[in-house]
Amino acid sequence: MANPKPIFEYNEESQGQKLARKSKDSPFMIIGLxxxxxxxxxxxxxxxxxxEMSTSVFLMQLRVAAQGTVVSALTIGIAYTLVKEHILKEKKE
Known part of the structure; x- marks a missing residue:
């Protein structure tokens, strides 16, 4: 099995500690945000x-751009993780 993750008491975590933990677990989420x-x-x-563009059209284009940024960052993160775990994995002896 892979490296066991440490057990945390999530009820006692502050918001800053939770953000720091999540940024270590998945840094591409932070890049997406x-x-x-x-x-x-x-x-x-x-x-x-x-x-002359209407406000609704402008906001729709802005929403698509913002969502595309986040989805792109998460996709790159998933691809990086897959390459790291499956292609570049070290052979265990």
Whole structure:
């Protein structure tokens, strides 16, 4: 079996400790969240200069861009994990 994960008492974790633990478990989730915030910040900035585009269309495009950022980061993370565990795994003697 793979390395056993340590047992934590999750009831006693603060929000900061939970975020730190999750970032160690899956760093691509944090990259996805940062990408989401960046896409939303860029969208808020661009909303000012949207021109003749209707607000609903602009918000739909912003939603698709933000979701695409998160899905891309998670897909890259899954691919990295699969390559690391199945292709580049060390042979045990």
């Amino acid at each position: 940062v990408g989401l915030v960046a896409a939303c910040a860029f969208g808020a900035y661009k909303f000012k200069h949207k021109g």
